[in-house]
Amino acid sequence: MSVSHAELREVSKIFPASGGQGDVHALGPIDLNLAKGEFIAIVGPSGCGKSTLLEILAGLALPSGGSISFEGRPVQGEVPYGVGVVFQEDASLPWLTVWDNISFGLRREGTESAEIKRKVEDVIAFMGLEDFARAYPAQLSGGMRQRVCIARTLVLEPRLILLDEPFGALDQQTRLLMGDELLRLWRKTGATIFLITHAIDEAVMLADRVAVMSARPGCFIDMVKTDWGTNRDSRVVADPRFGTLTARVWTRLREESLKSVGRSNRATAVALS
Amino acid sequence: MSVIPEASGSAYVAGQDSARAMQRRSLQRLLDSFLLIAALVVVWQLVYWKSEVAITGPIETAKTSIELLGSENFWTHALASGRAFSLSLLMSSVGGVAVGLALGAHRFSGAVAAPILTALYTIPKVTLYPMVLLIFGLGISAKVAFGVMHGIIPVVIFTMDAVRNIDPVLMKTARVFRLSPRETAFRILIPAVLPEIVTGLRVGFSLTLLGVIIGEMFASQQGLGFMIINGMNVHNVRSLTAVVLLLLLFAVASGTVLLALERRLQR
Amino acid sequence: MNRVTIVRLCVIAGSVLAVEALCRFGVINRLTLLPPSEMATYLLHLLGSGEINQAIVQTFSNVAIAFILSVVLGFLVGAVIHAIPRLRRACDPFLASYYSVPVFVFYPLFVSIFGLNRWPLIMIGFLFAITAMVIATLNGLDRVPPVLLKLARVHRMSRSAEGLRIVLPAAGPYLFTGVKLALAYSFIGVLAGEFILSGGGLGYAIAYAYDAFDNRTMYALMLFVLIVVTAINSALFIWEQRLLRRRGRG
Numbered sequence: 001m002s003v004s005h006a007e008l009r010e011v012s013k014i015f016p017a018s019g020g021q022g023d024v025h026a027l028g029p030i031d032l033n034l035a036k037g038e039f040i041a042i043v044g045p046s047g048c049g050k051s052t053l054l055e056i057l058a059g060l061a062l063p064s065g066g067s068i069s070f071e072g073r074p075v076q077g078e079v080p081y082g083v084g085v086v087f088q089e090d091a092s093l094p095w096l097t098v099w100d101n102i103s104f105g106l107r108r109e110g111t112e113s114a115e116i117k118r119k120v121e122d123v124i125a126f127m128g129l130e131d132f133a134r135a136y137p138a139q140l141s142g143g144m145r146q147r148v149c150i151a152r153t154l155v156l157e158p159r160l161i162l163l164d165e166p167f168g169a170l171d172q173q174t175r176l177l178m179g180d181e182l183l184r185l186w187r188k189t190g191a192t193i194f195l196i197t198h199a200i201d202e203a204v205m206l207a208d209r210v211a212v213m214s215a216r217p218g219c220f221i222d223m224v225k226t227d228w229g230t231n232r233d234s235r236v237v238a239d240p241r242f243g244t245l246t247a248r249v250w251t252r253l254r255e256e257s258l259k260s261v262g263r264s265n266r267a268t269a270v271a272l273s
Numbered sequence: 274m275s276v277i278p279e280a281s282g283s284a285y286v287a288g289q290d291s292a293r294a295m296q297r298r299s300l301q302r303l304l305d306s307f308l309l310i311a312a313l314v315v316v317w318q319l320v321y322w323k324s325e326v327a328i329t330g331p332i333e334t335a336k337t338s339i340e341l342l343g344s345e346n347f348w349t350h351a352l353a354s355g356r357a358f359s360l361s362l363l364m365s366s367v368g369g370v371a372v373g374l375a376l377g378a379h380r381f382s383g384a385v386a387a388p389i390l391t392a393l394y395t396i397p398k399v400t401l402y403p404m405v406l407l408i409f410g411l412g413i414s415a416k417v418a419f420g421v422m423h424g425i426i427p428v429v430i431f432t433m434d435a436v437r438n439i440d441p442v443l444m445k446t447a448r449v450f451r452l453s454p455r456e457t458a459f460r461i462l463i464p465a466v467l468p469e470i471v472t473g474l475r476v477g478f479s480l481t482l483l484g485v486i487i488g489e490m491f492a493s494q495q496g497l498g499f500m501i502i503n504g505m506n507v508h509n510v511r512s513l514t515a516v517v518l519l520l521l522l523f524a525v526a527s528g529t530v531l532l533a534l535e536r537r538l539q540r
Numbered sequence: 541m542n543r544v545t546i547v548r549l550c551v552i553a554g555s556v557l558a559v560e561a562l563c564r565f566g567v568i569n570r571l572t573l574l575p576p577s578e579m580a581t582y583l584l585h586l587l588g589s590g591e592i593n594q595a596i597v598q599t600f601s602n603v604a605i606a607f608i609l610s611v612v613l614g615f616l617v618g619a620v621i622h623a624i625p626r627l628r629r630a631c632d633p634f635l636a637s638y639y640s641v642p643v644f645v646f647y648p649l650f651v652s653i654f655g656l657n658r659w660p661l662i663m664i665g666f667l668f669a670i671t672a673m674v675i676a677t678l679n680g681l682d683r684v685p686p687v688l689l690k691l692a693r694v695h696r697m698s699r700s701a702e703g704l705r706i707v708l709p710a711a712g713p714y715l716f717t718g719v720k721l722a723l724a725y726s727f728i729g730v731l732a733g734e735f736i737l738s739g740g741g742l743g744y745a746i747a748y749a750y751d752a753f754d755n756r757t758m759y760a761l762m763l764f765v766l767i768v769v770t771a772i773n774s775a776l777f778i779w780e781q782r783l784l785r786r787r788g789r790g
Contacts, residue, residue, distance in 0.1 A: 095709045305629055
């Protein structure tokens with residue numbers, strides 16, 4: 001029984017009443033143990049609290065109840081060292097070149113410039129961004145910009161990487177290729193990966209296990225182990241088990257999605273009346 | 274639109290709020306505005322205590338203002354300004370929207386005109402006043418010219434931008450629904466451009482007023498601008514401050530109304 | 541140079557030539573308007589003789605001071621208002637109608653505070669320009685993408701680091717717009733003040749020439765103001781375009 005890399009115990013989030021509505025019970029209770037070096041994916045219907053969960057785990061938000069720990073130490077409203085986050089929106093800094101973007105975090109931590117140069121160039125080589133090092137994000141495609149953001153996170157050598165629907169804004173084919181990239185990066189760094197996605201095939205293809213969340217308030221209703229080998233890539237779609245696993249996830253998820261859609265339709269109807 | 278400053282609306286999260294909550298927020302905003310006004314009045318009083326010579330205190334000014342509102346002399350001047358202002362406003366708005374629509378619709382002309390308009394906007398038009406006087410003479414037409422000079426340009430710029438920025442998807446939608454040109458204009462184009470045009474009209478309103486008043490300050494024997502500069506010249510600080518206050522109230526009131534109209538359209 | 545620029549230059553040149561022709565052929569009365577060529581020649585004469593140097597220096601230094609004050613204070617005030625939402629909601633209607641008020645009316649107040657020197661004029665330019673900077677600052681701070689603020693927290697940045705390295709650069713383009721406008725309005729405010737209220741400088745020189753029926757000087761000075769202000773504003777505009785191109789905006 002290995003020591004958890006990160007732990008969520010009875011984490012819940014309630015947003016207080018505002019604007020004539022009661023408290024919104026957004027999330028939980030959630031219990032989760034992340035093993036060191038594992039790749040876990042979270043899927044769930046819209047509004048189930050997946051992003052809230054990620055932000056709580058990252059220390060970007062405080063839970064209403066429960067506790068979070070990373071490497072044995074509690075996480076409380078501050079992002080711990082060793083945790084990296086990749087967001088869905090484009091977080092590349094438009095006024096810096098790709099090179100300066102990637103070195104952004106290093107320059108803060110007072111690392112020496114020779115050291116910075118080495119690390120940045122390593123990551124640039126690893127991510128295949130050599131040709132674009134002097135370009136500005138505005139000159140790159142959406143996929144490239146996300147790679148810059150990932151590179152910027154990687155260069156700090158995080159031990160836990162949280163990704164909130166990082167490929168949501170990309171087209172399907174780019175997404176599949178980025179998935180392969182993510183796996184490559186995972187193998188190289190040995191980091192624990194926590195991926196939120198709404199794409200079930202992506203979750204099943206990439207992760208060691210897939211956690212299925214219910215509609216709001218989000219709780220885990222299923223944990224699907226994929227048992228793929230470490231050396232997998234997107235071609236795992238050809239494996240017969242891929243279909244079964246995806247089907248299992250979607251069956252549980254479909255009910256929850258319908259609930260979520262029904263609820264949001266009703267809320268809109270109430271607001272319009 | 275980057276050239277012209279306009280109040281950026283405070284962004285607040287639109288949620289599934291009940292009507293009562295929104296009412297509560299509007300009331301709070303009103304209260305906050307009153308608090309701000311009260312704070313300004315206090316500052317005014319303090320400044321007055323420091324330099325009695327240059328302006329009058331709030332209470333005196335309020336009294337004088339009420340007196341003025343009752344005096345025939347004031348209304349003669351106010352109506353003179355009002356006439357010039359209404360005419361300029363009409364010409365700036367109608368002319369500005371018309372020119373703006375044309376420049377927006379015809380891409381090439383719009384591209385040619387854009388920097389020229391920006392340049393016209395930023396030059397100190399006051400320095401051109403003598404030329405206007407030489408052309409129009411010393412009468413209401415000069416005043417109207419001043420007002421139009423100042424007010425028409427923002428209207429043109431905003432209207433032109435609004436038309437140029439119409440999302441092409443909207444035009445494609447109109448064609449998919451096989452709308453006639455008239456239907457396209459009324460059901461798709463006008464609703465799409467209206468908010469920004471209203472913003473332009475709001476800015477145009479302020480600047481037209483400014484143009485007319487400054488014109489009166491420089492070269493007129495009639496009007497509120499004249500009352501102000503006359504007050505300055507004969508050191509009639511009481512009357513001067515009162516006129517300024519009334520003008521200010523008019524400007525703020527109309528500005529608030531237009532802003533509210535603009536907000537409603539942007540929903 | 542593309543088609544649009546060429547056509548634009550033709551339009552401008554054509555208008556000037558048209559006015560020139562109308563003046564020369566007597567369609568426009570000499571007492572009303574001088575031919576542009578004469579305006580230009582007399583302007584060169586004035587510049588050469590050094591008669592207007594004092595006025596130029598005075599106006600430009602007034603503008604410079606008003607400009608710097610309005611940019612710095614405008615940014616600070618904008619940042620404060622942005623940080624206090626209640627204050628902002630209260631200020632909005634006032635900011636919107638600010639430009640209707642002829643700020644020249646505060647001139648006597650400034651004279652009694654600063655004395656009869658250049659400072660009342662500078663204050664007028666300052667008052668004209670500051671609101672543009674405040675509004676631009678509010679706009680810019682509004683438009684910092686929230687994801688970048690989250691990024692600052694992921695990198696555990698202090699408030700000051702976040703402000704300097706994320707908020708300021710992100711708001712940069714909008715702040716630059718404010719600077720552009722502040723400069724334009726400083727010119728407008730100072731020149732209008734000099735024009736209506738006197739006190740020296742180019743604005744006053746134009747008004748004086750008008751009162752003295754000296755059309756030559758008046759138009760020469762007008763031309764000068766027009767050219768200089770347009771040139772400076774255009775330069776800023778072109779610089780802004782270059783900066784924006786890197787960012788893929790504008």
